[in-house]
């Protein structure tokens with residue numbers, strides 16, 4: 604291998620590392636009673652990687668679609684040693700609405716919280732979006748009669764019956780399959796740590812076994 608080729612390969616490797624596949628990995632937006640445990644978890648970052656220049660947005664996709672309901676600047680923040688970053692309610696002070704919204708991690712944000720990117724609510728941003736790039740995004744939907752808007756962020760999670768999922772997580776960190784968690788049970792919440800698919804309970808396994816027996820008898 605020539606030195607030039609080796610240098611090119613090293614540069615390509617470094618580029619792929621600095622642009623590690625960052626994802627929105629888990630979220631909680633509601634719970635019984637007063638919300639205290641809202642969070643959005645990012646994963647796939649470099650250990651200790653800085654989030655300077657990045658902003659976490661919540662963009663409404665149902666009521667006044669296109670409104671940047673929350674804009675959380677991440678300057679000074681960084682991924683932990685395992686590549687996770689959690690924006691939680693305690694530190695951000697943000698209590699997300701329990702309605703359809705998109706979580707969008709952007710770089711180079713030039714807008715403000717409260718900006719409405721879609722004044723005529725036609726599902727298309729009225730002007731160039733106020734950021735330089737989308738790093739990761741996920742859209743939450745519900746199952747009610749109010750149409751949800753899809754701004755094309757790619758990944759859609761929900762509905763949970765008629766509701767917006769209160770808790771959602773990828774079954775593998777930065778994988779491709781979302782699972783909807785429980786509204787009132789936080790035992791499956793893993794902010795800042797690897798996502799875990801809960802083991803089915805003994806009762807659920809018993810039910811599965813019974814269904815199998817009934818099916819075999821038919």
Ligand SMILES: [Ca+2]
Nearest residue numbers: 667668669721
């Ligand atoms: Ca709007």
Ligand SMILES: [Ca+2]
Nearest residue numbers: 721725727729
């Ligand atoms: Ca529009």
Ligand SMILES: [Ca+2]
Nearest residue numbers: 747749750751
């Ligand atoms: Ca809806």
Ligand SMILES: [Ca+2]
Nearest residue numbers: 793796797798
């Ligand atoms: Ca997690």
